Structure formats: C-alpha cells, structure tokens
Amino acid sequence: MSLKTIVGAKGYKVLKNGIWSDHPVCSTTLGICSALAITNKIENAIAMSAGVIFVLLLTSLLISTLRKLIPSRVRIITYMIVIATCVTIVDKFLKAYFPPLSEAMGPYIPLIITNCIIMGRAEAFFVQNNTYHSILDAIANGLAYSYSLLAVAVVREFLGFGSVLGFTVTPAGWENWVLMALPCGAFFVLGIVLWIIRTLANIELPGAKG
Amino acid sequence: MKERIIMVVFILILGSFLTTALVIVDNFTAPKIKANEEKKLQINLMKILDIPFDEKDESSIKQTFTENVETLSKGDFTYYKSKNNDIAFEIAGPGAFGPLTGAMAISSDFERLKGVTILSNSETPGLGTRLFEEVYLKNYKGKKIVPEIKVLSGGGAKSENEVDGITGATLTGVALQNLLNKEYKRVKPIISESE
Numbered sequence: 516m517s518l519k520t521i522v523g524a525k526g527y528k529v530l531k532n533g534i535w536s537d538h539p540v541c542s543t544t545l546g547i548c549s550a551l552a553i554t555n556k557i558e559n560a561i562a563m564s565a566g567v568i569f570v571l572l573l574t575s576l577l578i579s580t581l582r583k584l585i586p587s588r589v590r591i592i593t594y595m596i597v598i599a600t601c602v603t604i605v606d607k608f609l610k611a612y613f614p615p616l617s618e619a620m621g622p623y624i625p626l627i628i629t630n631c632i633i634m635g636r637a638e639a640f641f642v643q644n645n646t647y648h649s650i651l652d653a654i655a656n657g658l659a660y661s662y663s664l665l666a667v668a669v670v671r672e673f674l675g676f677g678s679v680l681g682f683t684v685t686p687a688g689w690e691n692w693v694l695m696a697l698p699c700g701a702f703f704v705l706g707i708v709l710w711i712i713r714t715l716a717n718i719e720l721p722g723a724k725g
Numbered sequence: 726m727k728e729r730i731i732m733v734v735f736i737l738i739l740g741s742f743l744t745t746a747l748v749i750v751d752n753f754t755a756p757k758i759k760a761n762e763e764k765k766l767q768i769n770l771m772k773i774l775d776i777p778f779d780e781k782d783e784s785s786i787k788q789t790f791t792e793n794v795e796t797l798s799k800g801d802f803t804y805y806k807s808k809n810n811d812i813a814f815e816i817a818g819p820g821a822f823g824p825l826t827g828a829m830a831i832s833s834d835f836e837r838l839k840g841v842t843i844l845s846n847s848e849t850p851g852l853g854t855r856l857f858e859e860v861y862l863k864n865y866k867g868k869k870i871v872p873e874i875k876v877l878s879g880g881g882a883k884s885e886n887e888v889d890g891i892t893g894a895t896l897t898g899v900a901l902q903n904l905l906n907k908e909y910k911r912v913k914p915i916i917s918e919s920e
Contacts (some may be wrong), residue, residue, distance in 0.1 A: 581739075586732045593739060600743040604750050611757035614765070697851070 526651050533655025540663040541712040542720075545631040550664055551701040553623050557680050560668035562609070562616050564661035566627055570601040571653040574633055578641040579649035585642065594637040595628075602627045632656055663712065667704045671695045765844065766815070766828070770794060772859075773830040773840025774807040799919045804912070811839050812916060816908040821896035823847025825904055827857075831870060835913055838874065841865045841905065853897035856890075864888050870909050876902040 519527040539545045546567070553559040577597050578585070585593050606624045609617040617624065627633070636656055641649040672678060675696030677685035694700045712718075767790040771778050778789040794813075795806045804814040810833035817826045825846050830839035843857035855861060868874055869885040876898040878890035890898035 584735065586728065586735055588728075589732050589736055592736060596736075596740060596743055600747055603747055607750055607754040607758070611754035611761070614761045 522651060526648060529648050529651045530655045533652055534659045535716050536718065538659045538663070538712060538716060538718065539632045539635070539656050540660055541709050541716070542718045543635070544709075545635050546660055547705070549623055549626065549630060550660075550667060550705055551698060553620060554664055554668040554701055554704075555671050555675060555696050556619070557665065557668045557672050558616065559619055560661075560664040562613070562620060563623065563627075564657070564664055566602075566605045566609075566624060567630060567632065567660055568654070568657035569605055570598060570627055570630075571633055571636065571657045572650065573601045574598055574637055575641045575649040575653035576646060578637050579644060579646040582642050582644075590638070590642060594634055598633050598637070599628050632660055663705075663708055666708050667701060670704045671700055675700060767794075769828055769842040769844060770805055770813050770830075773828060773842050774805070774811055774813050775839065776807060797919070799915055802912070802915050804916060809833070813839070814908075814912055814916075816904060818900075818904040818907060820846055820848055820900045820904075821853060822849065825900065829905060829908065831909070835917065836869060836871050838865050838868045838870050838905070841901075843901075848894075848897045852893045856894050856897050856901055861891065865905075870905065873906050874902060 518530075522530060533539070537543070540547065540550055549563055549567075553563045574594070574597050578594065581593070602625060605627065606617070609620070609624060636652060640652045644652070669679065672680075673684070674692040675694075677683055677689045677691050692700075695704070713720075764786060767786060768778075768780065771786075771790060771794070774794065776789065776793045779785050793808055797804055797806060802814075804812055806812055811830055812833065812835075813828055813830035815826070815828050817824065819825065823846065825843060825848075827841065827843035827845075829841045831837065832839055841862050842859075843862075846854060846857060848854050848856070865874075865888055868888055873886065875882075875887045876890045877887055878892065878895035878898050880889045880892075882889045
C-alpha cells in the first residue's frame with residue numbers, strides 16, 4: 516500500500532508540497548533566523564526542530580478547528596496568541612526537564628513565536644483547510660524545516676567542533692574550523708543547502724529567470 | 726456593531742482558554758524549574774567555595790551542599806558559609822550590555838576573593854562572555870578586594886588588587902570590576918553585623 520492511498524490524493528499532495536516542492540526554508544526562505552542561529556550543534560537543531568514541530572501541530576489543530584469561528588479581522592491576533600501559548604509551553608517544558616539544552620538555546624525558544632513558518636502556514640493553509648489536511652501540512656513543513664536544519668547542523672558541528680552529536684569523530688591532529696561554529700558559518704552552509712535543495716526539487720522562483 | 730462584539734467575545738474566550746492551559750502547565754513545571762535553579766546555584770557556590778563534589782552524581786549534589794555549606798540569612802539577604810568560614814553570596818548588577826547575575830566568595834577576614842561565578846549575562850558572545858569562563862575567573866582567586874579590585878584591560882597586573890582583563894572585553898571587564906566592588910561594599914556591613 517502506497518503512501519498515496521493511506522493519506523488520500525490531496526493529503527499526498529500536501530505532504531509532497533511541504534516536504535519537497537514548496538519547501539518552507541528553501542523555497543520561501545521562511546524560518547531562516549533560527550536556522551542560522553542554532554545550527555552550530557546537532558543537539559540544538561534537534562531540540563529546535565522538535566519545538567517547531569510541536570508548535571506547528573498544536574497551532575494547526577487549534578486554528579483549523581476554529582477556522583469557521585475566527586472573525587477574519589482578528590485572525591492574525593488569534594494566530595499570535597495561539598502560537599505564543601504553544602511556545603510558552605515548550606519553553607517551560609525545556610526549562611523544567613532539559614535545563615542545559617534550554618540554556619544553550621537561550622532566547623531562541625521564545626523566539627519560535629516569530630518563526631514565520633508557523634505564522635505563514637496558519638495564514639496560508641490552516642485557516643482555509645480542514646483539520647486533517649492542516650495536520651498533514653504541519654507535519655510536512657515541520658519535517659522540511661527539521662531536515663534542512665539538521666543538514667546545516669551536521670556540517671557545522673563536524674567542521675566547527677570536529678564532532679557529531681557531541682562525540683568526537685575526527686583524528687587527533689584535526690584543527691577545528693572556528694568560522695563554522697560562529698554565526699557567519701551558518702550563512703555559507705545554509706546558502707549551499709538552499710542551492711542543493713532548490714536544484715534537486717527544481718524550485719523556480721518568481722522573477723529569478725535566466 | 727454585532728461583528729465587533731463577536732470579535733471581542735471570541736478573543737476573550739480564546740484568551741481565557743489558553744491562559745488556563747498555561748496556568749496548568751506552569752503549575753506542573755514551576756517546582757521543577759525552581760529546583761533546577763537551586764541546583765545550579767548550589768553547584769556554583771560549591772565551586773567558588775572550593776568544596777569538592779561529584780558533578781555527575783545528581784543526587785549527591787544537594788547532600789554535599791547541605792553537609793558543607795551553612796545557609797544563613799539576615800533580613801532579606803541570604804548568604805552561605807563554608808566549614809572554614811569563607812563566605813559566599815549572590816550578586817547582581819549591570820553589565821556592559823545587560824544585567825549580570827552570579828555569586829562571589831570571600832575569605833572569612835573579608836580581605837580576599839575566594840572565587841567568582843557568573844550565572845547569567847547578556848554580553849557579546851565570544852568577546853565579553855569569555856570573562857565568565859571558569860578558566861578565566863580562576864584568576865580572581867586570592868586577589869585582594871580591599872580597598873578595591875581592578876580589572877586591567879591592557880594586562881600587566883602587578884599588585885594583589887589587580888587582575889588582567891581580556892582584550893576585546895574592556896567594557897565587560899569594567900562592569901565586572903564595578904559589580905564585585907559594589908556588591909562587596911554593600912554586603913560587608915550586613916554580614917559583619919550579624920557575625
């Protein structure tokens with residue numbers, strides 16, 4: 516049984532769009548701020564991805580369920596308070612059960628509130644589609660965000676710290692490439708990742724011909 | 726008019742529903758967060774008071790702390806005393822770019838620094854924050870805080886009152902120096918009065 520028959524034709528399209536052809540980071544360059552900031556270690560990237568996926572899921576559930584009730588004039592405010600609540604829950608949870616991780620992430624967990632992927636999907640998808648498809652869209656976009664973050668983080672942690680997930684994997688004479696651990700390293704690596712995914716997924720940008 | 730009332734009612738209902746959810750989450754996590762902060766403080770106090778402990782053994786940290794450190798208070802002010810009468814207390818004040826909090830320890834005769842630790846700061850990562858690394862703060866051990874400690878950004882510390890700063894962290898160095906001097910002067914009368 517293929518994935519298409521499980522999730523339905525529209526569901527499949529939603530998944531494919533989110534994960535690949537309409538990639539939130541690579542196609543619409545949303546969520547770049549956090550993708551640049553916390554990808555110096557794989558651990559941070561995983562925590563950030565988990566946080567964003569959780570917030571996306573909860574937001575998609577709430578917004579799509581309430582979509583017929585939300586007065587259109589206050590819809591942005593509605594997204595904001597829903598997203599802010601979810602993010603605060605994530606922040607408290609990390610502070611309580613993973614204090615070192617919460618410290619390493621610093622202000623970037625509360626800043627998930629301003630992650631454009633969540634706002635963008637709420638406005639572009641959750642508020643117009645049913646709960647089932649919204650959740651699929653949330654999963655797809657969350658996964659897309661996660662794997663692009665992981666791709667950047669693996670390269671940066673390996674080159675910048677000589678380790679993978681905190682385990683040293685490089686030989687004794689290895690010289691850490693400090694630039695990669697610093698924020699500017701993220702620009703280079705993210706740029707390359709964007710390039711690769713855009714080329715593979717054949718993403719064409721409006722006004723970028725020739 | 727009706728549309729506006731619906732708008733307000735909707736936001737009010739959604740807001741109170743979400744707030745309730747947050748209150749519940751807060752109730753569950755608040756004690757745990759408080760315990761984490763307390764543990765972090767205890768670890769850092771033991772570090773600056775030179776009390777050996779096993780950082781990997783989570784359960785023993787609290788025990789080692791209560792066995793070796795006496796927690797005293799005077800009004801709102803709390804301070805800590807080790808077995809050889811060294812005194813430690815929490816400090817807070819302005820850094821160069823935002824608030825600094827931490828703890829410092831002084832010898833029983835109020836003359837010398839035993840140790841300094843910074844728990845939270847908003848300084849520039851990689852520059853100002855280098856001053857708060859344990860390796861650097863070790864330099865403060867044994868320095869004289871009477872009459873004042875000086876952080877020399879250019880280096881070349883000679884007397885017992887002087888510590889070398891770090892190039893690129895001049896402002897943070899000054900902030901740290903002022904914090905230590907100010908907190909020492911604030912705390913000394915309080916503690917000596919109660920001794």
